[in-house]
Amino acid sequence: MKSRGEALRDYMVRRLLLMIPTFIGITFVTFLLCQFVPGGPIDQLRLQLAGAGGTGEAGGGGGAGPRVQLTIPEGQLKQLNEYYGFDKPLPIAYGEWLWQTVQLNLGQSFRYNEPVIKVIADRLPVSIYYGVVTTIFAFGICIPLGILKAIKHRTPIDNITSILIFVGYAVPGFALGAVLVNLLAVQFQIFPLGGFASPGAENMSTLSRIWDIVWHSVLPLIAYLAGAFALETMLMKNSLMENMSSDYVRTALAKGLTWRRAVFVHALRNSLIPMATSIGSLLGIFLTGSVLIERVFDIQGVGLLAFEAIQTRDYPVVMGFLVISSAVLMLGNLLSDLAVAFVDPRVRFE
Numbered sequence: 001m002k003s004r005g006e007a008l009r010d011y012m013v014r015r016l017l018l019m020i021p022t023f024i025g026i027t028f029v030t031f032l033l034c035q036f037v038p039g040g041p042i043d044q045l046r047l048q049l050a051g052a053g054g055t056g057e058a059g060g061g062g063g064a065g066p067r068v069q070l071t072i073p074e075g076q077l078k079q080l081n082e083y084y085g086f087d088k089p090l091p092i093a094y095g096e097w098l099w100q101t102v103q104l105n106l107g108q109s110f111r112y113n114e115p116v117i118k119v120i121a122d123r124l125p126v127s128i129y130y131g132v133v134t135t136i137f138a139f140g141i142c143i144p145l146g147i148l149k150a151i152k153h154r155t156p157i158d159n160i161t162s163i164l165i166f167v168g169y170a171v172p173g174f175a176l177g178a179v180l181v182n183l184l185a186v187q188f189q190i191f192p193l194g195g196f197a198s199p200g201a202e203n204m205s206t207l208s209r210i211w212d213i214v215w216h217s218v219l220p221l222i223a224y225l226a227g228a229f230a231l232e233t234m235l236m237k238n239s240l241m242e243n244m245s246s247d248y249v250r251t252a253l254a255k256g257l258t259w260r261r262a263v264f265v266h267a268l269r270n271s272l273i274p275m276a277t278s279i280g281s282l283l284g285i286f287l288t289g290s291v292l293i294e295r296v297f298d299i300q301g302v303g304l305l306a307f308e309a310i311q312t313r314d315y316p317v318v319m320g321f322l323v324i325s326s327a328v329l330m331l332g333n334l335l336s337d338l339a340v341a342f343v344d345p346r347v348r349f350e
Helices: 004-036 041-053 074-084 090-102 116-151 156-170 173-187 206-244 247-254 259-277 279-286 291-297 302-311 315-343
Strands: none
Touching (some): 004 090, 090 315, 116 156, 116 259, 116 315, 156 206, 173 291, 247 259, 291 302
């Protein structure tokens, strides 16, 4: 019979090994789509040449001549295909890309002409900041509020907070952000219009710079929390109410255990199990965030970078973003399982 530590070790090894084919499947499908989706760098170059050609006149006559058709010479087209890696068969091209990825070489950005790792790393601190703060606020507010709503079920406190929660949930985060910007930034000029910090913030003192970042973060964080707030709060409330009505709680009360101890020690721990399952999914906020919210507040995060890369067909950045986000999400799912095992000792890893 294996000990719990040995079973946990074997389980983690199996999950990590399972991530390999999952990662290959995700990246191969995306790599395949990138190869066949029109509008890549060569197609954009053709469009630029066509625009440069205009509707010029051929010859010296007074009438309009035939439209000039500018094309890429065959020799240059071959060189461009070699430069961008479009000259190889799909399996070979994917194999080379995968081998470079294993070596932590995600290629060169078509748009920025810089290594993809550097392009993403420049945007990553902003996304991590909003991801960490959003997660702290989501659990720090939603769990106590969910407990309060479960204890005060069908009281004015429960009813009023439910109305506020579901009104916030019904409004998309980006729409709420646009309203907040128009009202509090444009009309009343209480908060800045957007961005992560004010121009010249690097020249401020440490405390002034921290306060400047906090002041810029108020409206985006409200928009980020709008959707997750209702979900996490109601999940906590419903889970605690279910456990409060369970037989083991009634038995504990019948044996003389105080109501406070029965609820906050026994029922609360089991109620945290559903909350633990959402920890991994929240890690996605560290990278993806919300593209629309980042656009509204002009936040130069990784999510907006990926969206712009898709628009401009910057395939190396798209694939680099996919590599990092898929790895984080798979590790997040593993973390969720471990969190569930931590709060629920009945979980076994055989």
